[in-house]
Amino acid sequence: MQLFNHTIKSLESALNATAARQNVISQNIANVDTPFYKAKEVIFKHELEKAIAIQAKKTNSKHIDFKYHANRDYIIRTKNNTVMNNNGNNVDIDKEMALLAENQILYNALIERLNGKFNTIKSVIRGGK
Amino acid sequence: MSIFHSMHISASGLTAQRLRMDVASSNIANVETTRGRYVNGEWLPYQRKMVTLRADGERYSFHHFLKKEVAKKAGSGVKATSIVDDRTPFKLVYQPEHPDADEDGYVRMPNVDLLKEMVDMISASRSYEANVTVLNASKGMLMKALEIGK
Numbered sequence: 001m002q003l004f005n006h007t008i009k010s011l012e013s014a015l016n017a018t019a020a021r022q023n024v025i026s027q028n029i030a031n032v033d034t035p036f037y038k039a040k041e042v043i044f045k046h047e048l049e050k051a052i053a054i055q056a057k058k059t060n061s062k063h064i065d066f067k068y069h070a071n072r073d074y075i076i077r078t079k080n081n082t083v084m085n086n087n088g089n090n091v092d093i094d095k096e097m098a099l100l101a102e103n104q105i106l107y108n109a110l111i112e113r114l115n116g117k118f119n120t121i122k123s124v125i126r127g128g129k
Numbered sequence: 130m131s132i133f134h135s136m137h138i139s140a141s142g143l144t145a146q147r148l149r150m151d152v153a154s155s156n157i158a159n160v161e162t163t164r165g166r167y168v169n170g171e172w173l174p175y176q177r178k179m180v181t182l183r184a185d186g187e188r189y190s191f192h193h194f195l196k197k198e199v200a201k202k203a204g205s206g207v208k209a210t211s212i213v214d215d216r217t218p219f220k221l222v223y224q225p226e227h228p229d230a231d232e233d234g235y236v237r238m239p240n241v242d243l244l245k246e247m248v249d250m251i252s253a254s255r256s257y258e259a260n261v262t263v264l265n266a267s268k269g270m271l272m273k274a275l276e277i278g279k
Contacts, residue, residue: 019135019270020203022135022266022267022270023134023135023138023203024203025135025263026135026136026138026139026142026203026206026263026267027138027184027203027204027205027206029139029142029256029259029260029263030138030139030141030142030145030206030207030260030263031142031182031184031204031206031207032142032256032259033145033146033149033182033207033252033253033256034182034183034184034207035182037184040203040204076202076203093259097259097262100262100263100266101266103266104266104269104270107270107273107274108270108273111273111274111276111277114277114278115276115277115278115279118277118278
């Protein structure tokens with residue numbers, strides 16, 4: 001068994017995705033008055049995998065799987081199909097502010113967990129002293 | 130993408146909203162200005178100004194769209210591209226004693242609508258506040274990230 005196991009990796013990828021979501025929310029709110037700006041959103045990897053739960057039927061080993069962006073923690077998508085304002089902008093400021101609060105709490109929680117993990121390891125290294 | 134990217138984005142939003150505020154105050158200050166520009170030996174009234182905004186980093190070339198689809202980045206904030214004149218006609222006011230009145234006694238007044246300016250001002254200040262909130266949130270997250278491994 002290794003000292004730094006899968007937990008730290010998972011937390012790290014979640015932190016990356018949350019930081020990216022923070023950037024996207026900042027961008028959306030900065031452009032709340034920009035005509036024809038379309039809002040962006042971050043989709044986390046596990047959500048992505050849930051959405052693409054079908055298997056590709058492969059008749060050749062060189063065929064590409066449906067599992068897409070598997071090496072990334074998240075993807076950024078532009079929401080093109082809605083209109084919020086009469087200037088072509090679709091930033092829903094209330095939704096963005098709610099998402100901002102949620103994102104902040106998630107980020108803090110992830111860091112708390114990461115610290116908890118490190119403290120566990122520290123405690124083991126010290127031999128429980 | 131640097132750590133401070135989201136703070137830079139919010140800062141660009143703050144700059145853009147502050148510029149909108151500046152332009153709105155200029156419009157309100159000049160609501161009665163009959164001598165705005167001197168053109169061909171005659172004074173023109175002040176013309177209402179407007180700010181045009183654009184999402185920064187958005188250009189309209191094939192290369193750009195291709196790169197955008199492949200890389201899927203968050204973008205880099207907002208940019209005020211220009212300050213344009215409002216082309217609506219000037220208001221005519223009957224005031225024969227005014228120094229800038231024409232032969233019939235009419236004065237051309239600026240095309241500034243106080244109500245529009247007030248709405249613009251409130252909109253700019255609310256958007257400014259939203260950007261401040263995001264900036265503080267990003268700051269809080271960065272401070273929290275410094276606690277990793279403490």
